[in-house]
Amino acid sequence: MSKIHVTTTINGDEVEFLCDPRETMLDVLRDRLGLTGAKEGCGTGDCGACSVTVDDRLVCSCLMLGAEAEGKEIATVEGIATEEKLHPLQKRFIEYAALQCGVCTPGILVAAKNLLERNPDPTETEVRYWLAGNLCRCTGYDKIIRAVMDTAAEMREAS
Amino acid sequence: MQYHTPATFGDAVAIASGAEGVTRFLAGGTDVLVQLRSDLVEPDNLIDIKRVPGASDITKNPDGSWTLGVAATGAEMSEHAELGRDWPGLVEAMDLIGSTQVQGRATLTGNLCNGSPAADSVPAMFAAGVTVSVTGPDGMRQVPVEQIPAGPGKTNLAKGELISAVHVPARRAGGGDAYLRFIPRTEMDIAVVGCGVNLALNGDTITEARVALGAVAPTVVMVPDAAAAIVGTTLDDAALAKLSEAAAAACNPIDDKRGTIAFRTHVAGVLARRVARIAYDRAKG
Numbered sequence: 001m002s003k004i005h006v007t008t009t010i011n012g013d014e015v016e017f018l019c020d021p022r023e024t025m026l027d028v029l030r031d032r033l034g035l036t037g038a039k040e041g042c043g044t045g046d047c048g049a050c051s052v053t054v055d056d057r058l059v060c061s062c063l064m065l066g067a068e069a070e071g072k073e074i075a076t077v078e079g080i081a082t083e084e085k086l087h088p089l090q091k092r093f094i095e096y097a098a099l100q101c102g103v104c105t106p107g108i109l110v111a112a113k114n115l116l117e118r119n120p121d122p123t124e125t126e127v128r129y130w131l132a133g134n135l136c137r138c139t140g141y142d143k144i145i146r147a148v149m150d151t152a153a154e155m156r157e158a159s
Numbered sequence: 160m161q162y163h164t165p166a167t168f169g170d171a172v173a174i175a176s177g178a179e180g181v182t183r184f185l186a187g188g189t190d191v192l193v194q195l196r197s198d199l200v201e202p203d204n205l206i207d208i209k210r211v212p213g214a215s216d217i218t219k220n221p222d223g224s225w226t227l228g229v230a231a232t233g234a235e236m237s238e239h240a241e242l243g244r245d246w247p248g249l250v251e252a253m254d255l256i257g258s259t260q261v262q263g264r265a266t267l268t269g270n271l272c273n274g275s276p277a278a279d280s281v282p283a284m285f286a287a288g289v290t291v292s293v294t295g296p297d298g299m300r301q302v303p304v305e306q307i308p309a310g311p312g313k314t315n316l317a318k319g320e321l322i323s324a325v326h327v328p329a330r331r332a333g334g335g336d337a338y339l340r341f342i343p344r345t346e347m348d349i350a351v352v353g354c355g356v357n358l359a360l361n362g363d364t365i366t367e368a369r370v371a372l373g374a375v376a377p378t379v380v381m382v383p384d385a386a387a388a389i390v391g392t393t394l395d396d397a398a399l400a401k402l403s404e405a406a407a408a409a410c411n412p413i414d415d416k417r418g419t420i421a422f423r424t425h426v427a428g429v430l431a432r433r434v435a436r437i438a439y440d441r442a443k444g
């Protein structure tokens with residue numbers, strides 16, 4: 001079976017890869033490009049652990065084929081921190097211990113960052129609905145929600 | 160599996176018409192990829208229609224009607240303020256499907272063609288009087304959306320045919336629509352019953368109504384008796400009671416883990432009343 005040649009942009013860098021037509025974007029990120037931040041939880045779009053953005057739109061990379069990335073701009077958790085500096089969301093997640101096992105964390109960071117770019121001042125209800133597709137089986141969500149709310153306040157003050 | 164990215168719907172039809180085995184069209188992929196990955200459906204040919212120019216457009220036409228591209232996502236619909244003002248019920252129905260991530264990809268056409276009787280956007284489309292352009296080997300025709308579902312997981316589209324656009328009528332003054340579903344939790348679940356209602360008023364009196372139910376029969380169904388129960392009324396208590404009865408009478412549901420026949424039949428009546436009330440209030444403005 002012949003492979004498909006794809007040219008795309010990932011975290012600002014132009015990337016080329018060959019993939020099988022059945023391979024998901026998540027497979028490509030993890031197994032071909034070594035970007036293992038996005039996790040496979042369910043593989044059916046229910047858990048959000050594989051969240052990435054495609055042209056600034058939040059999606060599950062397990063529900064997208066690698067071949068569909070042609071010409072798109074993809075952002076993963078690996079692109080959130082700049083050089084040595086963590087994103088304010090990442091700092092708050094550490095400070096609040098808003099994670100335990102950490103499997104859901106990359107997806108939640110990508111989703112929360114996308115929310116704050118669209119809406120710098122979300123209500124708690126808006127944060128909870130936005131993140132409803134990111135399942136966490138450890139923390140009970142409260143610390144996650146508080147970390148996102150307080151990061152939003154901090155980023156509003158800083159801007 | 161071969162992956163195709165035709166530049167026109169005509170090319171997509173040509174590929175699908177000449178294809179052997181199982182063919183699937185790919186827009187958002189929120190059903191197609193789940194089926195592919197769980198080995199339920201392994202298409203021999205997967206035809207991605209997102210590179211057809213205009214496939215993601217949401218356009219208001221000069222006559223007030225809307226044309227939605229087949230790859231326009233739920234998120235794009237929800238972000239379109241004017242579409243939401245004209246057709247709040249249709250937009251809220253689509254918005255109930257899945258998570259933020261799923262909304263970033265899922266489409267009205269995919270929800271329709273997946274053929275689930277519990278598809279949330281489909282009763283809202285039925286109620287709104289949506290039509291779809293069907294493009295096939297013999298050209299294009301416009302079809303009322305009610306004629307697409309054939310049964311669970313099945314549509315009436317023939318080999319080589321695909322839906323190439325979604326047409327939503329103009330919202331006239333004194334009209335309103337709404338959709339509600341019952342689920343046992345508050346987010347991200349499949350409808351136990353869904354109901355869409357679209358109304359037009361003259362003063363306080365309902366002049367036209369369309370009522371559709373989901374998850375109570377092998378396909379989403381129109382319920383003309385429920386519409387007849389409220390046309391000519393001001394949606395008073397007697398009309399609401401008749402509406403409930405007609406909605407319950409239209410139910411032919413199954414017992415499954417999400418709800419019993421008795422429960423679904425009862426809830427259909429309750430939801431029809433609530434949805435009609437919301438649509439009526441919206442129509443009053």
